[in-house]
Amino acid sequence: MRKAGNKEAFGLAVEFFKGNIALSLGAIGILIAVALLQMIPIVGVVFAIAYPILSLAVQVYVGRLAALVEDEAQMEKEAARSSLSDLFIKHIDIAAGAFLGFLIIIMLLSFLLFFILGGAVDVQALMAGNTQQIEASMNVGAFMGGMFFFMILVMWLGYLTPGVLGKVILSDDFASAFRSSLLFFSPSFWKSTFNKDYFVLVLIWSIVIFVAGMVISWLFVSILLSPIGLLALYCLSLYNAAVYVFSAQTLE
Secondary structure, X not given: OOOOOHHHHHHHHHHHHHHOHHHHHHHHHHHHHHHHHOOOOOOHHHHHHHHHHHXXXXXXHHHHHHHHOOOHHHHHHHHHOOOHHHHHOOOHHHHHHHHHHHHHHHHHHHHHHHHHXXXXXXHHHHXXXXXXXXXXXXXXXXXXXXXXXXXXXXXXXXXXXXXXXHHHHOOOOHHHHHHHHHHHHOHHHHHHOOOXXXXXXXXXXXXXXXXXXXXXXXXXXXXXXXXXXXXXXXXXXXXXXXXXXXXXXXXX
């Protein structure tokens, strides 16, 4: 059986990119165009919804290949015969189902954060940006306690994220992808992540993401280096897709 670690995930991402550079550049161009179209008043909302779905559709396609191929050479061959419609359309139903589930989770987290702030700060003053009133009304103990709890929750969800997304990528359709996205709420799923293989894979992945995020952020400081930053972001998403699938496989 093929090894499935961070090194292997990186190798598969590189080979997919190398196997069809024109495909990857075309995908980056489409994603940039959709991102820019978000700025159009009113109709921009449609593109704001389309962007994460299309981005996730790419990861679903690459992740499913990562689960099937035996080695990097086979990944390169699969990339060579892939098309833009394969990347963006073939598994768009799975991406849409996951998007709906993640949207619900984000809304719940936003509500929880608002609830925490409401118990520690004058919300009206916060929304109005009245600094003096905010400071006068703030319950420091409640604020610090609430934010500490919220940060722990976010870190826990971050730990679960690779496994959840792996299950999403391996889903069969819209409904199963939606259900998989809600595994964040499943105690049995939590229990399955308490294994050495998953922990080590996610730990190394989190370090890679942190370092890569800092480097890519630096690249976007310069207009001349921004194209390199876009390529790096795309390759990072391919690497993530493979890690997600490998994470799900450690839970089986």
